[in-house]
Amino acid sequence: MTEALLERVRLRMPLGWRQLRHNPNRLFVALGGVAFANVLIFLQLGVMGALFESAVTPLRTLKADILLMSPDARAIGQLGSMSRRRLYQALGVDGVAAASTLQVGTIEIRSPTSIQQASVMVFGVDPEFDGFTRADISAQRSLLRTADVALLDRLTRSSLRPMVDAITIGGVAKAELQGRTVTLAGLFSLGASFQNDGTMIVSDQTFLRLFPRNSAAAINAVLVQTAPGANVAEVAARLRAALPASDTQVMTADAYAEFIKDFMRTNTPIGFVFTFGVVIGTLIGFAIVYQILSADVNDHIREYATFRAMGFHQRYLLGVVFEEALLLAVLGFVPGVVLSLGFNAILSAGTELAMTMPAMRIAFVFGLTFAMCAASGAIATRRLKAADPADVF
Template identity: 40%
Template sequence: MKLTHLFKKTPLSWLQVTREKTRLIVAIAGIAFADFLIFTQLGFRDALFDASVKPHYVLDADLVLINPQFDTLFAVKSFSRDRLYQAKRVEGIQSLASVYIASAQWRNPETALERTTLVFGFDPSQRVFTLPEVNQKSSDLKMLNRVLYDQAGRPEFGPIADLLQKNPDLTVQLNKKEVQVAGIFTLGASFAADGNVISSDSTFLRLFPERQPHEIDIGLVKLQPGANIEAVKVNLQALFPKNEVIVLTLKEFAEREKTYWANGTAIGFIFGLGTVVGFIVGIVIVYQILYSDVTDHLPEYATLKAMGYGDWYLVGVLMQEALLLAVLGYIPGFIVSLGVYHLASSATLLPIVMTTPRAIEVLILTIIMCIASGIVAMGKLRTADPADIF
């Protein structure tokens, strides 16, 4: 029997699904809960990744040089500035710049509570960031002990933007040293650091006296217009021993950070496990619903067999029920997840947003989940015997 005929002429699956209203509500709630678990895990995981690579994508560079042991901004490994100077030999390079990175304690000027922030140090005479606020204020950073504050950081840092409006000479403590806030920019917090601060290289070295000026954390390479990025990358890497410096595109640099959080920490495993648990919960719930439905209506299925309908027709009805449950359960799960994303994003300041690829991914997982449950429930369906009703 054609599938189109099954859908158009025999709405048996819909009648079966909606006959027991209580069972239908339980099924929808169960699938919605499973989808909510999956949405939550994937949303938090992606927010972690997106937040962790925001600093990477505001660097004004085509290629970056890093220590091969450098996996994350929150545990940097330095290399010699001399290696960066060597890059001048390669054709196609327009400019070179360096960045220092370290974690520091920012003291809230109102409560005196301290929070961890990332500090980026650079030469203010060079264009290192794509952030307009930073480039407009870079000349102010040439004065020692001046910093720019990330206004998208955690509120526990204090109402710095408001305080700065009231007092243009606002000073705060950063790493136990007094610094003046010269301006603000917007970047955002991450799982590992609550905010970001940008300073000149001179101020950075004062904040971190244990750091050596000739040991930099990131080398930035800007290419000439029309230069072949892959060719320049190969030529650059040929200059350096791979155990000292590696050359990456900006995207590869960001992917390295994501890989660290996904595979180098327990966080990636935990979110992955949560997704699997949600998927398994959904399979169990849908299986129980479909199995109960088949058991309750076994005589009716046997009657259909006696009327000449084959096993494949009955299997088709069961698969339709599974698909209907998938769609009906997905919709409330999606809606609830949107609300939770909004609340979580407001509370954590992390970029937890619904994306079209994720919505489609979870819908596909829901359909697979329900079809898998239907396949398992087929065993009971095939026990329907016309002889049992006579």
């Protein structure tokens, strides 16, 4: 049956393509409209994806299978606070190999050569605990044992680049933070986010000096590493049973990453704004393709009527219009992808956010483009009802 269908497709006259090619100007406008809609959709999804990914990138640098947080925790910079006692309780749960505290705050920092301040996320960690997945951070943990020493993200936005250059050349740089002189003694690579221009890592003791309102008894989170071979979900269930739900939330690292994205998508303007942009892009493409197909059907209504008089079924005529819609979707999608890659590179350079285009996004936008063109074709085929030889001639 499949072979018979392929044979019919091979022998079928490409009438839809010939009609599109008959009017090059109209074809060019149609392809431009589809490409423009694709670029708009790709940019909306690309920026939204970059914002979401930048929000969870710091989480992926933490070597933790499970996190203990306040029930009020949202994004990494909004973890709330909980009692340090939960750390010691967690260490007594079967399947927990190691655990340590995590303090998170945001501080303003300015390069000595610039008047512009940068907002930097600060991680306060125990230097004796290997809590990072990145080798460049783990190798420099010993530097944090000295008071008022920090590691700086080399991918911090432009205003702090002179400090990054100073560390690269001379090994250290100085910064005034909260009235204290902090030595920036090392670099690591993480990247900026939508909320912050970069990241800094200090010891838990230095963190308390930089954030005097914080208390050693109140922490932001606990990083839990499970024993080799332990089932992470089962260990998380034991922690939930052992710790009071009133002040402690237990989540696996993967679940927390999805929680952050879902929260930003549903509870912040980011998700609504960019989703609305995708809808607008789809509607623009739909309107353009519909106008092109409708005009094409109207221009060739006599030819369609002739086909009807020759005995061609209505389904054949509908197939011609859907063939045109499919061709517009495919031919307009290719330049749309190419242009989007170029715009992504420009936006990535301008915002210093990682603008990627994963295969799943390409497949989704192509499916959306095809649905957009098919819907336009379906509505445009209503004009074929007027292709009656008795009325036309």
